[in-house]
Amino acid sequence: MLDIRWIRENKELTEKRLASRRGGDESKVERLLELDAQRRGLLTEVEQLKAERKSASKQIGALIGQKKKEEAEEKKAATKAIGDQITTLDQQVQETMKEQESILLSLPNLPHESIPDGASEEDNPEIRQWGHKPEYGFDPQSHVDLCDQLSLIDFARGAKLAGSGFLLYTGWGARLERALIQFLLDLHTREHGYTEVSPPFVVSPDCMTGVGQFPKFYDQAYAVQEGEDGETLGKLYLVPTAEAPVANIHREELLKEEQLPIFYCAYSPCFRAEAGAAGVGTRGMIRVHQFDKVEMIKIVPADQGYVELDAMVGNAEKVLQLLDLHYRVILLCTGDMGFASAKTFDIEVWAPGQGSYLEVSSCSNCEDYQSRRMNLRYKTREGKNVFPHLLNGSGTALARLFVALIETHQQEDGSIRIPEPLQPYLGVEVIPAAS
């Protein structure tokens, strides 16, 4: 959520930066400021009336104390009219605030000034690459074929159980998935200073609003319902990412500056309805309705957001380096950024069987956009209450990492080499070829 006071003082800049952004509707700013002025005018008016009523009520109390019954009754009757005015004005204030709030919640974050203008992903500049595309003395296979041959994933039965887009990991596939989760959590907790948390896999709508999922992405979420009880529908949602619960851990709290920075990492499955995306690149496990992910969250003082963002990108890169996977880091342009983010780096890993790069991580600094939405603040040493910067990053998404891993490290005989750092977790050096 943007700061209404900031918008008030930077109207043109707000409109300009909103316009450059995907999902940004700068035409709403005009109405927003209209409501803001109206709200403040009404507030001044109603507060004055309330001050009058308050002192009248005190006088009535005093009169009753002095047994001056008649005077008290007269005063009561006179004050009643003020009360009615207050009720009317209060309603108007409520309505004005409600509309203002709903516009504010619908506006995306403003891109950081360093973000290049652009219309789509075509315009995202590449920041760096690591490693290089591996060469094979044979035709590298797609993960779909590898999974079939090695019985890592049973696509057909996954679909039988829950429909297209849900995976049934089997045998070495299931073990590899589990090994990766543990490898990632250990890496981030032991080497990168994150505290592991294991959150609920459903959250309240407030949490979804807090991170900016709602109201914009209602149609992407799975709402749950208790049994046949329609009343409970929409009170909880399956998490689309661990960011939803973890970033909200301290919602509506006032932290002390000494408590910061806070680093959390968490494993969770991620549920995405992907409404309207059916049929788009759906073969295999690149785009699915449920995938595993290890997420990193940072809550940091407002002046440290960007230093910490760079560090977080490094944390995600480390994963790919240890797994010996070629990747590139790109900076998202204004036209391709997520709703809540002020600056986002994506990490794309090379998948030889696909002949393309796959997004496995997205690290964003949302600045105070989310903390304002969830009313998370910290008290500085000087005693000021400010909104911290909230950062989130995948460290990393698993399904695509799985794809890149088996496609990259496949060998001619159909077996898959396991990179050394992962070997202790899987217990073998190679996933053997099908016999």
Add this chain to the structure above:
RNA sequence: GGAGGGGUGGCAGAGCGGUUGAAUGCGGCGGUCUUGAAAACCGCUUUUCGAGAAAUCGAAACGGGGGUUCGAAUCCCUCCCCCUCCGCCA
């Protein structure tokens, strides 16, 4: 799911229709005293919104929302959360 009890300031804990933003204690900050510290004593100690250049002034907030009233932390309704007991259950 059933029956009770409870949610008040950083914490503990009063108040249960009137000048109470809220007693008291603890903690925290400042001061007096002291060579220094402790003790003792004195003062201060919430947040949000609005007006203002500022000093400051005004409003709101006692789990959330609504109602009664001239006036609500206090009464009524509703929702949420916590505790105890019973039932069910991995």
